[in-house]
Amino acid sequence: MISIPDKTKQFLVLIIKVLIVGGAFYFIYNQLAHNDKLDWQKFLVLFQKNQSVSGIAFILLLSVLNRYFEILKWQNLASYLNPPSLSEATKQVLAALTAGIFTPNGIGEYAGKALYYEKSETKKVVFLNLICNGIQMVLTVIIGILGLLYFNAQYNVITTRTVAILFVVLTCIFILLFSVKKLAIKGYSIEKLIHKINEIPKKIHQKNILLGLCRYLVFSHQYYFLFLAFDVDLPYLTLMSAVTSVYFLASSLPTFQFLDFAVKGSVAIFFFGILGVNEWIVIFVSTLMWFLNVVLPVVIGSYYVLSFKTNRLS
Numbered sequence: 001m002i003s004i005p006d007k008t009k010q011f012l013v014l015i016i017k018v019l020i021v022g023g024a025f026y027f028i029y030n031q032l033a034h035n036d037k038l039d040w041q042k043f044l045v046l047f048q049k050n051q052s053v054s055g056i057a058f059i060l061l062l063s064v065l066n067r068y069f070e071i072l073k074w075q076n077l078a079s080y081l082n083p084p085s086l087s088e089a090t091k092q093v094l095a096a097l098t099a100g101i102f103t104p105n106g107i108g109e110y111a112g113k114a115l116y117y118e119k120s121e122t123k124k125v126v127f128l129n130l131i132c133n134g135i136q137m138v139l140t141v142i143i144g145i146l147g148l149l150y151f152n153a154q155y156n157v158i159t160t161r162t163v164a165i166l167f168v169v170l171t172c173i174f175i176l177l178f179s180v181k182k183l184a185i186k187g188y189s190i191e192k193l194i195h196k197i198n199e200i201p202k203k204i205h206q207k208n209i210l211l212g213l214c215r216y217l218v219f220s221h222q223y224y225f226l227f228l229a230f231d232v233d234l235p236y237l238t239l240m241s242a243v244t245s246v247y248f249l250a251s252s253l254p255t256f257q258f259l260d261f262a263v264k265g266s267v268a269i270f271f272f273g274i275l276g277v278n279e280w281i282v283i284f285v286s287t288l289m290w291f292l293n294v295v296l297p298v299v300i301g302s303y304y305v306l307s308f309k310t311n312r313l314s
Contacts, residue, residue, distance in 0.1 A: 144248020
């Protein structure tokens with residue numbers, strides 16, 4: 001086995017850090033500077049008309065709470081291995097977010113968190129992160145389907161027959177998956193996965209679900225309040241059903257974190273277009289959500305990436 005000198009290792013780690021941070025900032029700049037659909041003049045006019053220190057502070061608070069609940073989720077799940085402090089959990093979550101910004105569906109986030117633990121715990125860390133993200137996806141799907149059904153009942157986007165067919169198809173898939181739960185692929189099966197999940201104490205799962213629900217309520221209502229700030233006057237249930245439908249459908253599509261606002265924006269244009277909301281408002285709200293909940297945490301996470309130290313490369 002080839003031995004690499006310590007100084008060479010340190011230099012390689014530095015290069016990787018700079019590439020991660022540099023790549024993250026490049027993708028962020030590229031999306032903000034070269035998006036022809038963003039009319040900053042309209043945004044500034046509306047901002048000057050409706051600017052409010054308390055309103056801005058409230059929206060920023062929701063962004064802080066969104067990431068805070070995510071940090072608490074990870075701290076709760078990581079306690080199954082080695083309880084991290086709040087500051088340590090914050091470091092792990094934000095650094096991992098930065099590492100995963102230009103990987104498909106944030107896969108780099110799994111590796112980012114694993115680097116803070118011993119090699120022997122890598123599989124467990126990846127599994128816990130899967131549970132952390134999985135509960136958020138489950139909540140997004142359940143609430144999103146309810147929102148989509150309500151939205152469809154109001155505006156008949158698809159026929160009742162189509163809804164029934166989709167329901168039957170999803171039910172059949174669900175039954176099929178559990179009927180073959182013992183079927184193993186490369187040593188992995190649904191039965192083994194369920195067994196591994198059940199090994200984690202119920203209190204941790206219950207807290208994970210509660211924190212995931214809190215986080216969902218925060219970022220979905222942040223979307224709602226931003227639309228109100230842009231003078232979109234629609235009934236609460238109608239607006240929220242559109243928001244939850246957008247999150248459900250957008251989350252089902254494979255994407256990159258740095259393209260998150262573009263994907264959600266395109267899905268949102270369809271739904272809010274039906275509600276008569278101007279396209280540029282939808283794009284700006286989606287962009288602001290991305291900026292507040294991805295870009296700002298990545299900026300902070302970049303510091304943790306650059307200051308990251310590990311003994312795993314030895």
